[in-house]
Amino acid sequence: MQPYFTTFYVLEMDVPGGGTVTDWLHPEWANLRLFQGGLPDSDLGGRDHVSGVPATFTGPSSRAVRFTIGSTRMWGIGLLPLGWARFAGLPASEMADRLLNPLPAPALAPFIPLIQSVFRDGEADEAAELARIVAYFTARDVGEVPDRARIQAVHAALLEPDVGSVAEMAELARLPAHTVERICSRHFGFTPRLLLRRQRFMRSLSQYMLDPSLKWIGAIDGHYHDQAQFVRDFHRFMGMSPRAYAAQPHPVLAAVMQARQAAAGAAVQALHNPLKAGRSSAAV
The missing domain is CATH 2.60.120 (Jelly Rolls)
Incomplete structure (x- = not known):
């Protein structure tokens, strides 16, 4: 399973x-x-x-x-x-x-x-x-x-923190870029570019949620060019600014993320690696 x-x-x-x-x-x-x-x-x-x-x-x-x-x-x-x-x-x-x-x-x-x-x-x-x-x-x-091996190869490439482009993702998965596009649309739900963008954002958000003392500037993923790019992504994915999100209580997700980190090795589902899960x- x-x-x-x-x-x-x-x-x-x-x-x-x-x-x-x-x-x-x-x-x-x-x-x-x-x-x-x-x-x-x-x-x-x-x-x-x-x-x-x-x-x-x-x-x-x-x-x-x-x-x-x-x-x-x-x-x-x-x-x-x-x-x-x-x-x-x-x-x-x-x-x-x-x-x-x-x-x-x-x-x-x-x-x-x-x-x-x-x-x-x-x-x-x-x-x-x-x-x-x-x-x-x-x-x-x-x-x-069907496509089991390709799905797993694409997923493994998506989870790699050093991968920042669709070309790098396709190279690591050892698949043509058009095949990666097809696999992502059918089984992942989005284009490879949006999936990589989501990964970058979720790495940043999970870092902050696990350790708010980092502040946003300390939690931002290295693939971001600057803080303004991160803020734009925050609005895109969460529908609010980082400041507005931090000001809200998170009575459910704060506890869930800590429990997921301890039990499954990833605080959020988007970063879950089935090969390393607990x-x-x-x-x-």
Whole structure:
């Protein structure tokens, strides 16, 4: 399962006084999230508003998802590009930067049995819930994934911090540039250029979130020409300035990133390396 997923992760959150909290999910790979208790009110990039549903599906994203939620339990399933190729059944570019209620979406119908089976009888049973998730994907993991070797080669090149251009990415993957473009569109959701830009941004953001004492200037990735370029990327990916983001509380993501770093070796899903990952599940 490891090459297909970032993590299977469970989050348990208690908001005092029946209140809610608001936070922002960073750009990431595709995710299916299942809720027991409070249900989220979410939107991606100011559109694709979803509220009051027991499951949400996010395609590969290059924009932040704002969400507000109260006390809840949530299981999250992060699909890597190879996992998208194995389980999604349609080009990733068709679901890029989309946030959906998966239940009425025809393209996501294969996930309905999973959504309906994870939580049973309203009781929290983490081990049993995880077992049902694993059983669902194990039953569907049959046959070979077309383009498997190329997807993995492109992904490995994308994760390399020294790679800063599409030409370098293609060279490291040992593939023609036009093949890299095709693989990225179908299985990663975006062009190689945008994916590299997202990686550069997420390396910077994760550095800051793990150690705010660095300040933004100390966290900016070396591929940025100057701070102004980073600020432009921040507006592009998060929909706000670095100053505005830093001024907001991050009651969910701050804890999740620390837990992901400890459990999976990467604080954010976009930087997740399946070859270096730790455990396959983490509790926050």
